Amino acid sequence: MNKIISCKNLKKSFFIKNKTLNVLNDISFDIEKGETTSIVGESGSGKSTIANIIAGLLKPTSGNVFFENSSIFNNTSVDKASFDKASFNRTKIFRKNIQMIFQDPYLSLNPKMRILEIILEPLKIHEKFSKEKLLKLADEILEKVNLSVFIKNRFPHQLSGGQKQRVAIARAIILNPKFIILDEPLSSLDVSIGAGIINLLTDLQKNLDLTYLFISHDLKVIKYISDYVSVIYMGKFLEKAPTKKLFSNPLHPYTQALIDSSFTFRNNQTKILLNNETPSLLDPPKGCLFSTRCPFAKKICFDARPDLKEIEKDHFVACHLVKTALTSLGSSKTTSSSL
Ligand SMILES: Nc1ncnc2c1ncn2[C@@H]1O[C@H](COP(=O)(O)OP(=O)(O)OP(=O)(O)O)[C@@H](O)[C@H]1O
Ligand SMILES: [Mg+2]
Structure with missing residues (x-):
């Protein structure tokens, strides 16, 4: 490249x-x-x-x-x-x-x-x-x-x-x-x-x-x-992937919610609706920036900011839950349903 x-x-x-x-x-x-x-x-x-x-x-x-x-x-x-x-x-x-x-x-x-x-x-x-x-x-x-x-x-x-x-x-x-x-x-x-x-x-x-x-x-x-898409939220990339991967297998709940708000179907998944307002940049959440709006947020999401990690080749996600799903499943294939 x-x-x-x-x-x-x-x-x-x-x-x-x-x-x-x-x-x-x-x-x-x-x-x-x-x-x-x-x-x-x-x-x-x-x-x-x-x-x-x-x-x-x-x-x-x-x-x-x-x-x-x-x-x-x-x-x-x-x-x-x-x-x-x-x-x-x-x-x-x-x-x-x-x-x-x-x-x-x-x-x-x-x-x-x-x-x-x-x-x-x-x-x-x-x-x-x-x-x-x-x-x-x-x-x-x-x-x-x-x-x-x-x-x-x-x-x-x-x-x-x-x-x-x-x-x-x-x-x-x-x-x-x-x-x-x-x-x-x-x-x-x-x-x-x-x-x-x-x-x-x-x-x-x-x-x-x-x-x-x-x-x-x-x-x-x-x-x-x-050809390639990065999803930004409050000044941080939450997901980056080649276009096909991002739309066929969106892993971050925020990406999923964005796709759900624009397209009718997303791989037979239940639509994710965004809760709450985007927080102020003057008072950002301590943990994951998306935690206050995420329907899946757990304690770790409110406590620690997740890094952007490569989950599959050229597909990066900043989400504790995607990492947890990977570890618990012991698999390199992560799907949105594992959240
Ligand atoms: N010169 C500035 N001083 C203070 N805050 C600023 C300045 N420029 C941008 N910001 C703030 O930085 C944040 C990001 O602004 P930016 O214009 O990059 O957003 P954006 O994603 O392009 O939004 P939009 O889709 O509305 O164009 C906003 O909260 C904005 O208010
Ligand atoms: Mg702008």
Whole structure:
């Protein structure tokens, strides 16, 4: 396997009124070249914080991100005011190769700029081209995202939501990046428009050899688009697995509940409904972060925080009960019914 991004032990804390908000708790994962890796979780679980850290827009409190084995944050931190020429060039390489597409295309596109200027803007920073070459490139890129070249002189407010998201995609791919972070790219769009954007993204991935980090709370889309899925809850991964394994054999009760809320059937299992509200990050449960909402929680779940452990090849779960089931059954095959 050939990993393009590696996140190692990312922690992010914000400090509010003498209290610490631990938004990310030891997040580690790799993203394989050419694949789509997804992160799914409820609102406030830390998905955008991970995205912003990988994009270099936010510094982690500790931990690091590696792009093709080079550290994004050592000496090249975007927060550091004075960095030398060499590290600046490396930052430029990261900025060219790592692009981000946001949830709301209207907010991410400058309303005062015409579409032509918007899609060419990254090129002006990174490359020096003649006017003719720029116009030719703009036409080519609009064609790649299935937009008419006639929209070039329009402003963002004159486009539909789907067209705006296509402009955001055009701007992201114009520098030929290797890796694109998609943070809830469909959630402001109608389902049918979103389906068109998904098809465009999968075509571009094939044609341009792109790797995606796809962030969403929509499991149906995640199941369709992803090769690998991580489930996040209160800033911690509770389960990570290749997509097929996660959906055919979800082991964490939280993953099971998420799947039950999106799909009708889950291997003839009784549906798991989530109890209670997500606790505040200012006062997280001492044991398993999910313990206050888990219908199976036992004493150990309230006492100790379970680590993410590899239960079967490439399938990681942070749940005391899955481990207990494995030990008691003495089997390497763990099923959700053993909970
Ligand atoms: N700058 C900040 N200062 C304080 N708290 C923050 C800051 N940025 C994010 N948070 C908090 O961190 C937590 C995670 O936020 P994040 O935006 O990463 O969640 P998310 O999973 O992307 O949610 P959503 O699905 O709503 O986009 C939230 O509780 C949020 O309030
Ligand atoms: Mg978000």
